[in-house]
Amino acid sequence: MTLLVTVFAAVISTVVWYAGAYKSGMKVGMLCFMYWGASLMWLADAVFEYAETGAEFFTPSAAEMLNDFYLGLSVVALGLVIWVAVLLIKDPKGVVKAAILRK
Amino acid sequence: MACFIVPAAEAVIVSVASKLTASNEKEIETVNVELDGENVEAVKKVPFSRKLKWLSNLLWGGSGLLAFEHVWHGEVTPWFPFLTAANDSADLLSMFQEMSTVGVTMAAIVTAVWGVFLAVSSSAEKKASNGLLSAEKGR
Numbered sequence: 001m002t003l004l005v006t007v008f009a010a011v012i013s014t015v016v017w018y019a020g021a022y023k024s025g026m027k028v029g030m031l032c033f034m035y036w037g038a039s040l041m042w043l044a045d046a047v048f049e050y051a052e053t054g055a056e057f058f059t060p061s062a063a064e065m066l067n068d069f070y071l072g073l074s075v076v077a078l079g080l081v082i083w084v085a086v087l088l089i090k091d092p093k094g095v096v097k098a099a100i101l102r103k
Numbered sequence: 104m105a106c107f108i109v110p111a112a113e114a115v116i117v118s119v120a121s122k123l124t125a126s127n128e129k130e131i132e133t134v135n136v137e138l139d140g141e142n143v144e145a146v147k148k149v150p151f152s153r154k155l156k157w158l159s160n161l162l163w164g165g166s167g168l169l170a171f172e173h174v175w176h177g178e179v180t181p182w183f184p185f186l187t188a189a190n191d192s193a194d195l196l197s198m199f200q201e202m203s204t205v206g207v208t209m210a211a212i213v214t215a216v217w218g219v220f221l222a223v224s225s226s227a228e229k230k231a232s233n234g235l236l237s238a239e240k241g242r
Contacts, residue, residue, distance in 0.1 A: 002172065030160065037165025040216055041110060041209040048205050071175050075168050082167070 001065050003042040005072025009079065010035035025092040027083065034079045104178055104188045104198040107169035109206030110213060114162035121159055125152035148228055158217040165213060 013031040021028035050057045060068070088096055128150050173179040178187055188198035 006168070030164075033157070033160035034164030034168060036216075037110075037161035037163070037213060038168035039165075040161070040212050041107070041165040041169050044209040044212050045106070045205055048208070071172060074175070075171060078171055079164075079168060 001060070001068030002072040002075065003039060003046055005069065006035055006039045006042060006075060009076045010039050027087055027090070027092065030086060031079060031083050034082070035076075038075065038079075104194070104201045105173070105186050106201050106206035106209060107166040107173060109202050110162045110210045111166035111170070113210045113214070114159050114166060117155055117159040117162060121152050121155035124155060125150070128152055149224055154221060154224065157220060158214065161213050161217060162210070165209070169209075 010032065013028060013035055017028040017032050091097055170179060179185060180187060184190065186198065188194035
């Protein structure tokens with residue numbers, strides 16, 4: 001479930017990047033790298049888990065699914081927080097600087 | 104248990120390699136691309152240091168989010184020895200086993216996907232320079 005949520009986040013951020021965000025200087029590429037990197041790593045984890053548990057891997061209990069979904073959402077939220085923090089620190093459009101200097 | 108440490112270690116090495124490569128790259132090569140049969144636009148070739156940065160971004164991003172997952176599951180703690188598996192020798196052994204199997208596979212998959220990126224990027228650059236050569240021959 002965590003893998004699934006992260007893959008959705010990776011696909012959505014890539015579509016946003018492709019739609020023109022790469023020209024906007026909003027650093028959406030960073031989100032793509034983060035989510036794709038995590039998705040690929042969880043994919044490797046899932047392959048090993050599947051090799052160990054077999055078909056049981058696809059039938060998790062409701063409690064496991066809920067916990068993994070909660071974890072997936074938390075991971076996506078953490079990625080977004082890191083992205084916003086980097087965006088505000090690097091301030092490519094000078095918005096933060098302008099807001100601070102404005103009286 | 105601590106599988107994210109392997110891609111994180113690779114991320115450190117790749118980041119250092121990227122910085123070293125960037126300092127050795129003197130001039131960015133430009134490739135002229137013919138846009139509409141008449142107008143030619145100079146496009147900067149992606150330097151290898153930037154391509155290495157793609158890999159380090161994938162590795163840092165992925166291992167960072169995976170580290171959070173390990174905190175979630177109580178496998179990483181903010182106090183010494185930081186990894187709960189390090190408290191017990193049996194757990195330590197299975198941690199190293201996981202790092203050498205799952206961790207190495209994670210790093211290998213990410214690197215392989217980056218390799219595909221690299222091939223696509225190089226092919227696009229080759230096509231651009233070949234297009235210019237044929238356009239120049241046609242004139």
